[in-house]
Amino acid sequence: PVAVKCRLGVDEQDAEPALDALADAVVAAGADAIWVHARKAWLAGLSPKENREVPPLDYDRVARLKRRLPRVFIGINGGIGTLDEAARRLEDVDGVMLGRAAYHTPAILAGLDRRFHGSTEPPPDxxxxxxxxxxxxxxxxxxxxxxxxxxxxxxxxxxxxxxxxxxxxxxxxxxxxxxxxxxxxxxxxxxxxxxxxxxxxxxxxxxxxxxxxxxxxxxxx
Ligand SMILES: Cc1cc2nc3c(=O)[nH]c(=O)nc-3n(C[C@H](O)[C@H](O)[C@H](O)COP(=O)(O)O)c2cc1C
The missing domain is CATH 1.20.120 (Four Helix Bundle (Hemerythrin (Met), subunit A))
Structure with a gap:
């Protein structure tokens, strides 16, 4: 399977047509899944680190992409810090990607299988x-x-x-x-x-x- 990870758009792009155009192009090329970091990247002027913080998050834009492409797996990423937040996002999209939360607070992953994958095992100690x-x-x-x-x-x-x-x-x-x-x-x-x-x-x-x-x-x- 091929998954594409992208932002909502870059710099002065309008994220409505830009994200749709990118999604259509990668689906036409055979992509099986699209993961969207739900903020734009400001290539002119912001460092990679700043680009993970400064451009505002827009989860609704990703939800709209999912509604427009209901048969394509759409995952969301960006600023999701808890499993509760992940559950809220999963009401609109097919998957949630945790970046910094998984790294900085990995213990939250202990409850993941029980919460989302039907496990009845106790969380790992x-x-x-x-x-x-x-x-x-x-x-x-x-x-x-x-x-x-x-x-x-x-x-x-x-x-x-x-x-x-x-x-x-x-x-x-x-x-x-x-x-x-x-x-x-x-x-x-x-x-x-x-x-x-x-x-x-x-x-x-x-x-x-x-x-x-x-x-x-x-x-x-
Ligand atoms: C140290 C670091 C390195 C990263 N490297 C990449 C990368 O190589 N490719 C990529 O697509 N995203 C990269 N990211 C971005 C994450 O995949 C993710 O999109 C971003 O951190 C936002 O999600 P979060 O708020 O859950 O952390 C990196 C993030 C961090 C903190």
């Missing part, structure tokens, strides 16, 4: 996720990777949890040396959940001390 990452890191380090290249993408895992700052600090400083090993990940996890998985003693996130912590993850799932 972040501590168990870390333990799997420790196993993965072991394999990658043995192949010559550096721990930092793995852990830098895990900094947001405990976002919103009371231990999040400790988690980030231990990972950031501990993984910096070129010879850092998986004990750093284990120590960071222990600082959040209260026991090291390397000792076989991690209690898991659900057993963490603070009810507020539990509520945050459950509420986000």
């Amino acid at each position: 972040p501590a168990a996720v870390v333990e799997e990452m420790i196993a993965y890191a072991r394999v990658m380090l043995a192949r010559g990777a550096r721990l930092h290249h793995i852990t830098r993408h895990m900094l947001g895992l405990f976002h919103g949890h009371a231990g999040a700052r400790r988690w980030r600090r231990i990972l950031s400083t501990g993984a910096a040396p070129t010879d850092a090993g998986v004990e750093v990940l284990a120590a960071a996890l222990a600082a959040v959940v209260g026991a090291s998985p390397l000792d076989g003693g991690a209690r898991g996130f659900d057993a963490a001390d603070s009810g507020r912590d539990r509520g945050l993850l459950v509420a986000a799932s």
Whole structure:
């Protein structure tokens, strides 16, 4: 399958005809899905980072595209930070793409299968996720990777949890040396959940001390 990702338009384009014309062209060329980041790109004057923030979001424009092309898969992207927001967007379109939310607050993904895919399994426990990452890191380090290249993408895992700052600090400083090993990940996890998985003693996130912590993850799932 071929998926095309696009914006509503660029610079001074009128997003009504511009998006329709692009969609028609890519569908005619055989595209199976169109993912629309629901803001224009201002190529003249804004950096890529600014272009993810400054041009205003227009979800209705994407909803209109879906109504005009009901048989084409239309997905939406841009500024969607929670599963509740994703559910609202899914009333109008076929799919939701999370970018920064998936990266900065990955724990929200724990509730995704139950919410949208009919799963009855309990959401994955972040501590168990870390333990799997420790196993993965072991394999990658043995192949010559550096721990930092793995852990830098895990900094947001405990976002919103009371231990999040400790988690980030231990990972950031501990993984910096070129010879850092998986004990750093284990120590960071222990600082959040209260026991090291390397000792076989991690209690898991659900057993963490603070009810507020539990509520945050459950509420986000
Ligand atoms: C660091 C970073 C790199 C990105 N690189 C790409 C890219 O190569 N291609 C692309 O289509 N979008 C890229 N994006 C944009 C995202 O796919 C997404 O469209 C954008 O972040 C808006 O969605 P969000 O508000 O859910 O993050 C990037 C975003 C970030 C934060």
